[in-house]
Structures are given as C-alpha cells and as structure tokens.
Amino acid sequence: MQGVIDGDDVPGGCLVRFAAVAVDGFPALHPGDHVEFEWHRLDRPESDYAYECTRAWPVGQQPVTRGRRPFRAGLWRMHADGSAEQVSPASPGQDSPVPTSGGPTTGIVRLWNDEDGWGVIDSPQTPGGCWAHFSHIVAEGFRTVDVGADVTFEWQQVTNQDGYRYCATQVEQHRT
Structure with a gap:
C-alpha cells in the first residue's frame, strides 16, 4: 500500500504510503493521476527514495483532514479496476477466516x-x-x-x- 510520486522537486521520486493520501474514503491514488503533495527529505533513504510524501491529493480537490489519526482502520474490498468499497465487519455469529x-x-x-x-x-x-x-x-x-x-x-x-x-x-x- 505504497507508491511513488514523480515531481520536479523530488528527483528520483517521492515515496508515498496510503496513510498520506488525503482523500475521502479508501486512501488510494491511481497511476497517471495528477496530484498535489507535500513532502520532506529523509535523513536516510528508504527503499532507494530520498523523499517521503506527508500528504497527497488529486489536483483540483481539497485535501481531506482526518484529525490526529491519518486513517481509521476498516475492512475494504478492492476491485480489479482499482476502486474500493468499505465492508461491514462480520456479525458475532458469522465465521471469519483466520489469517494464516x-x-x-x-x-x-x-x-x-x-x-x-x-x-x-x-x-x-x-x-x-x-x-x-x-x-x-x-x-x-x-x-x-x-x-x-x-x-x-x-x-x-x-x-x-x-x-x-x-x-x-x-x-x-x-x-x-
């Protein structure tokens, strides 16, 4: 759940994690989207990137502010087209898969x-x-x-x- 944003101010790309994506709903951006973003230079490069994104959002939109927590946990269903929908947790009587x-x-x-x-x-x-x-x-x-x-x-x-x-x-x- 991370990607790279290219920009003139961040030669070699800027590492962006999903928690930095400031949009409504599931925090995702898509390849080719034009975005505005805030960044900082890392003291030590991570995954070969010298820059890390602190907030990103699509051009023309206002960034969504989530308060102290950048993203609240939830269950999301991801579709092949890149869209996502939030899923309600299973009811107490319903079995859920045990991650293995x-x-x-x-x-x-x-x-x-x-x-x-x-x-x-x-x-x-x-x-x-x-x-x-x-x-x-x-x-x-x-x-x-x-x-x-x-x-x-x-x-x-x-x-x-x-x-x-x-x-x-x-x-x-x-x-x-």
Missing part, C-alpha cells in the same frame, strides 16, 4: 500482467489461486514472471485481494 501463512511452496503462474504488475499463481496450498505483485518477486532489474513458469513462493491468507483469498509474499521463478 505458508511457504515456501511451489506453483505454476496462471496469468501475469506486466503493465499492471500482478498475476495469479496456482498451487494445491492456495485453492482458487494466489494473487502476486511484482514487488514480491525475487529478481534483479524489471521484476516479472512467465505464464506457465514453475515458481517457489511464500503466501498468506487474506480476506480479499482482487477476489483471491491468498496473497504471495515472496516469489522466485525457477530458471533453466
């Missing part, structure tokens, strides 16, 4: 979208598929995996990640 994790395990890449930077891995340990993001791929340079490739990955159970109940936390493609 596992790995390393092996699987096969079902689909991969280089443009969006995510895909799905199939494995018996993650029925229905395991959502994977490029940032969790162990590789040098441009991080991607090939459709149909064998991979070793670690995973965690999640409530809902783009319709999947599992999310990869580390992925390594078997190279031949």
